[in-house]
Amino acid sequence: MVRVNKIGKSYGLKCELLAKCEYFNAGGSVKDRISLRMVEDAERAGIIKPGDTLIEPTSGNTGIGLALVAAVKGYRCIVVLPEKMSMEKVDILKALGVEIVRTPCTRFDAPESNIRVAWKLKSEIPNSHILDQYRNPSNPLAHYDTTAEEILEQCEGKVHMVVIGSGTGGTVTGVARKLKEKCPECKIIGVDPDGSIVALPCELNRTNNTTIEVEGIGHDFIPTVLDRSASCPPSPNIFLSPLGTHPGGSSGSAMSVAVRAAKDLKEGQRCVVILPDSVRNYMSKFVNDKWMIKNGFLNDVQEHKPWWWNIKVQKLNLSAPLILLPEVSCQKAIEILQEKGYDQAPVVAESGLILGMVTLSNTLTSVLAGNAQFSDPVTKVIYDQFSKIGLEDSLGKLSSILENDHFAIVVHTQMQCRYLRGEEAGCSQEMSSSLCALKAWANLFAKGLGALRHLWWARGSQEI
Numbered sequence: 001m002v003r004v005n006k007i008g009k010s011y012g013l014k015c016e017l018l019a020k021c022e023y024f025n026a027g028g029s030v031k032d033r034i035s036l037r038m039v040e041d042a043e044r045a046g047i048i049k050p051g052d053t054l055i056e057p058t059s060g061n062t063g064i065g066l067a068l069v070a071a072v073k074g075y076r077c078i079v080v081l082p083e084k085m086s087m088e089k090v091d092i093l094k095a096l097g098v099e100i101v102r103t104p105c106t107r108f109d110a111p112e113s114n115i116r117v118a119w120k121l122k123s124e125i126p127n128s129h130i131l132d133q134y135r136n137p138s139n140p141l142a143h144y145d146t147t148a149e150e151i152l153e154q155c156e157g158k159v160h161m162v163v164i165g166s167g168t169g170g171t172v173t174g175v176a177r178k179l180k181e182k183c184p185e186c187k188i189i190g191v192d193p194d195g196s197i198v199a200l201p202c203e204l205n206r207t208n209n210t211t212i213e214v215e216g217i218g219h220d221f222i223p224t225v226l227d228r229s230a231s232c233p234p235s236p237n238i239f240l241s242p243l244g245t246h247p248g249g250s251s252g253s254a255m256s257v258a259v260r261a262a263k264d265l266k267e268g269q270r271c272v273v274i275l276p277d278s279v280r281n282y283m284s285k286f287v288n289d290k291w292m293i294k295n296g297f298l299n300d301v302q303e304h305k306p307w308w309w310n311i312k313v314q315k316l317n318l319s320a321p322l323i324l325l326p327e328v329s330c331q332k333a334i335e336i337l338q339e340k341g342y343d344q345a346p347v348v349a350e351s352g353l354i355l356g357m358v359t360l361s362n363t364l365t366s367v368l369a370g371n372a373q374f375s376d377p378v379t380k381v382i383y384d385q386f387s388k389i390g391l392e393d394s395l396g397k398l399s400s401i402l403e404n405d406h407f408a409i410v411v412h413t414q415m416q417c418r419y420l421r422g423e424e425a426g427c428s429q430e431m432s433s434s435l436c437a438l439k440a441w442a443n444l445f446a447k448g449l450g451a452l453r454h455l456w457w458a459r460g461s462q463e464i
Contacts, residue, residue: 001154004273007259015160015265017258020151023251023278027064028092030147030276031133034170035065037142038131039073050074053128057118060089061277062133062168067096078128080118083385088281104384133168143174151175151272152182159186160269163258165250165276166192175274191250191257251275252286293400309396313389313410323348324378326355330363331374337363344407347382356382357407 001020008017022030042048053076056066063079070077078099081090093100101121103114110116115134122128133139151159159179164172176188254273262271285291292298322340324333324347337345337360344359356379363381366372372380387401388409401408 001151001272004255007255008262011259011263013259013262013265013271014267015262015269015271017262018155018270018272019255020147020154020272020274022147022274022276023280025065027061027068028277028280029061029064030171030274031061031065032068033065033142033146034133034136034139035062035069038133038136038138039066039069039075041138041141042129042131043073048075048129051127052076053078053125055080055118055121055125055128055130056133057114057130058133060085060093060281063093063098064089064096066131067093067098070098071096078118078121078125080114080121082114086282086285088283092281133170139168139170140174140177143171144178145174147171147274148175148178151179155270155272157182158270159183159272160265161187161189161258161262161271163189163191163254163261163271163273165254165274166190167250167276171274171276187261189257189261191254251277290400290404293397305396309394309399311395312391313393313395313398314391315395324358325350326377326379328378329374330367330372330376330378330381333358333378334360334363346409347378354386354409355379356384357386358382359406 001018004017004019008015025032027035039048039054048054050073054066054070055078056063057080058066060079060081063077063081067077067079069075076099077097078101079093080101080103081093083102083104090100101114101117103117104110104112106113118130122130131138151162160183162175162179164175166172172188172190179186179188251273254275258271258273265271279287289298322336322342322345324336324345326347326349328336328347333345337343337358342360344357346357347355349355358378358381362383363372363378366381367374386407386409387405389398389401391410398408
């Protein structure tokens with residue numbers, strides 16, 4: 001635990017601000033605690049034994065903790081990880097010998113979600129177990145018995161506020177219960193990003209945001225182990241701070257909330273912020289200026305900008321859209337793209353939800369390699385990760401996105417032309433409130449806009 005003097009002073013706090021640095025654990029995060037506890041409790045109960053397979057749906061850190069325990073105790077370990085999680089986590093898991101299954105970033109109850117896929121694997125693999133951090137009582141107990149006790153010892157029993165990311169609910173629940181027993185007046189602040197649904201009262205969860213960039217916190221379900229009566233989540237945002245060390249994204253969220261919540265504390269009182277992990281797992285994200293600019297967390301400070309840098313995207317005057325519905329076969333998609341002269345097209349559900357992008361080259365390559373059949377739906381070969389941008393955003397921001405990505409989705413209402421089951425379904429253009437796509441030609445603003453090779457236009461960022 002360290003004193004966060006500079007941050008406290010810069011925000012005018014009168015209280016003492018302390019950070020509990022959980023990234024000094026062996027696996028680099030607070031999840032080492034629950035990983036060991038869940039395994040050892042399951043062993044004592046006779047549920048698992050060395051040689052069995054441990055499967056866990058996770059945002060990464062619990063997987064790393066379980067991988068360490070599995071390596072020492074002799075278990076096979078399979079981690080089911082959503083696509084949005086960083087490649088740094090993937091690389092660490094691979095180095096630890098973990099088998100990794102990647103899943104789309106979708107609702108927890110969708111068949112392709114990491115939770116559903118994990119349970120499907122369990123049904124197929126003999127002697128496999130899901131310790132299930134979201135429902136396992138060993139999760140909060142690990143923090144009740146260790147994390148909370150350490151806080152009390154390090155603060156000599158004097159704690160007035162603790163700020164904790166909600167995550168699976170284990171840390172905030174375990175710590176809150178112990179501290180409420182020992183320090184009844186201690187205020188527990190739970191932190192979750194805009195777009196999550198765990199806050200109480202439920203009115204706090206009303207938002208148009210459906211995209212959460214910070215990893216490890218923010219859910220579209222209520223974890224069983226989360227005791228929401230013990231905490232009161234305010235509205236947080238991502239915040240990276242000069243701590244004299246390098247915390248991860250959810251640590252920044254917690255510190256962001258702490259410097260506001262602790263303004264009510266007086267001189268002589270203490271606020272403790274739990275920092276779950278370090279920036280080690282996010283080198284390609286939160287310490288990458290291009291990623292920060294692309295996701296709207298940092299203003300571009302480029303000194304010598306091209307003449308077109310501040311021109312708005314709407315000035316491109318994009319042409320009419322073309323989309324593919326998910327029922328279209330790979331063969332028909334190839335024919336449509338070749339006939340219309342497109343390199344790629346978005347796949348959009350009947351509801352208007354954009355599912356991803358299909359490229360001509362990837363579709364042909366997948367079929368030739370045997371990874372897909374001509375009769376398969378295009379969803380078999382889509383790219384489901386994409387960037388989005390608004391009409392009022394600048395071409396400079398768009399250019400920054402296209403330095404790394406092949407295309408972007410522009411948020412707007414436009415006309416569309418749908419293709420379904422091999423036939424043109426009313427190919428005449430019509431106004432629609434669903435997601436649509438438009439192609440911008442590579443020679444638009446050729447002087448300085450060479451990066452604008454592929455641009456796509458859509459409506460409704462909250463629906464993406």
